[in-house]
Amino acid sequence: xxxxxxxxxxxxxxxxxxxxxxxxxxxxxxxxxxxxxxxxxxxxxxxxxxxxxxxxxxxxxxxxxxxxxxxxxxxxxxxxxxxxxxxxxxxxxxxxxxxxxxxxxxxxxxxxxxxxxxxxxxxxxxxxxxxxxxxxxxxxxxxxxxxxxxxxxxxxxxxxxxxxxxxxxxxxxxxxxxxxxxxxxxxxxxxxxxxxxxxxxxxxxxxxxxxxxxxxxxxxxxxxxxxxxxxxxxxxxxxxxxxxxxxxxxxxxxxxxxxxxxxxxxxx
Numbered sequence: 001x002x003x004x005x006x007x008x009x010x011x012x013x014x015x016x017x018x019x020x021x022x023x024x025x026x027x028x029x030x031x032x033x034x035x036x037x038x039x040x041x042x043x044x045x046x047x048x049x050x051x052x053x054x055x056x057x058x059x060x061x062x063x064x065x066x067x068x069x070x071x072x073x074x075x076x077x078x079x080x081x082x083x084x085x086x087x088x089x090x091x092x093x094x095x096x097x098x099x100x101x102x103x104x105x106x107x108x109x110x111x112x113x114x115x116x117x118x119x120x121x122x123x124x125x126x127x128x129x130x131x132x133x134x135x136x137x138x139x140x141x142x143x144x145x146x147x148x149x150x151x152x153x154x155x156x157x158x159x160x161x162x163x164x165x166x167x168x169x170x171x172x173x174x175x176x177x178x179x180x181x182x183x184x185x186x187x188x189x190x191x192x193x194x195x196x197x198x199x200x201x202x203x204x205x206x207x208x209x210x211x212x213x214x215x216x217x218x219x220x221x222x223x224x225x226x227x228x229x230x231x232x233x234x235x236x237x238x239x240x241x242x243x244x245x246x247x248x249x250x251x252x253x254x255x256x257x258x259x260x261x262x263x264x265x266x267x268x
Contacts, residue, residue, distance in 0.1 A: 036067075036069075036071075036234060036235050037066065037068065037234035038053075038054070038067060038073060038077075038232070039052070039053040039067055039103070039107050039230065039233075040053060040054045040055065040056055040064070040230065040232075041054075041055045041107045041108065042056070042057050042112060042113045042228055043057065043084065043086065043087060043110070043111025043112040043229055043230075044057070044085075044108075045110075048110070048111070049106075049107070052065060052067045052068075052106075053106065053107060056078075056079050057084070057085045058083075058084060058085065058113055058120075060078075060079055061078030061079055062076060064076065064233060067106065073126075075125070075233065076125050076126050077122065078122075079113070079120070079121070080118075080121045080123075081113075081118040081120045081121050081215075082113040082114060082115065082116050082118065082120040082215070083114050083115065084114045085111055085112060085113050085114075086112060086113075086114050088110070089110075089114060089140075089141050089227065090109050090110050090111055090141065090227065090229045091109065091110060091142040092104055092108065092110065093109070093138065093140070093192050096195075097171075097193075097196075098136075098197045099171075099191070102136045102138070102197060102232055103230050103232065107229075107230045109230050110142075112139060112227045112228060112229040114226070114227055115217065115224045115225050115227070116224070119214050119215060119216040120215035120216075121212060121213075122137075122212065122213040122214075122215065122231060123211075124211050124212070125208075125209060125210045126209060127211065128235075129206070129207055131204075131205070132202050132203060132235070132237075133203040133205065133211070133233065133234065133235055133236060134199075134201040134203060134233070134234050135160070135203065135211075135213060135233050136197050136198070136199045136231065137158055137197060137198040137199075137215070137228060138195075138197050138228075139156045139191060139227040139229050140188055140190070140192050140227060141190065141191075141227045142192065143189055143190055145189075146187075146190050146225075147189060147190035148194070150189070150190075152220075152221050153187055153189055153221060154187070154221075154227070155185050155186070155188065155217065155220050155225070156187075156188040156215060156216075157183055157184070157185045157219075158183065158185075158186075158213055158214070158228075159182055159213070159214045159216070160211065160213055161182065161212045162205065162208075162211040162212050163200075163203045163205060163206065163211050164204045164205070165202065165203070165204040166182070166200050166201070166202060167179040167180075167200070167202045168180065168200055169200075170186075170198050170199045170200075171199065173186070173187075174186045174196045174197070174198065175218075185219065188228075189220075189225065189227075198213075213231075215228045
């Protein structure tokens, strides 16, 4: 069943445009057939599900696997930084949330990479320079004492780099300025009820076929405090991009400061 993300529609014209664009991107991304979809569990431990996914963690990396076919892909993931993995931190997201839609039933999100003085770097290579891609990241410590609004709330910031174009369609419960923002902040101290994810789609890699996701503190009360449990990476077929072409321009362009490389994802 199609699960639409909850979009916070406010009363300004700008926010209505943003909400419509996010909804459009979600529909096009979720409705299209994807050439391949890969999952990686960053905090996997014995006894957890492993079929059709990879389990690279700190200091590891290698080729990704297509979840549907089991085929080894040319795309690779390398993981560096952070601490752990901690096999006991984290929970699976509550049903109906974005994180549950993406990861539940595929990745057991108990277990994560946690904070250190060194940021987590997730480097994805071997991408087709003419292709388009999508990445979704979920992080959760699983402690209510670190939830949003709490004195010791813990925030995680994910930043995408190395892409010529992209669209940010992260969860409504996340903090970001709009589709052209290359960073997103989520409350990952306790995130399973919100199920907020960092979600970038229509990613066009640079000429080197490589993109990087940096996971760092996002404004925790006592930094650094950040967590990352799982990532999904998949190819986005041309029809999904065509559906958003032009419409994104009409909905979001007026009066909006933007980065040229980010906005290209919505241009005809």
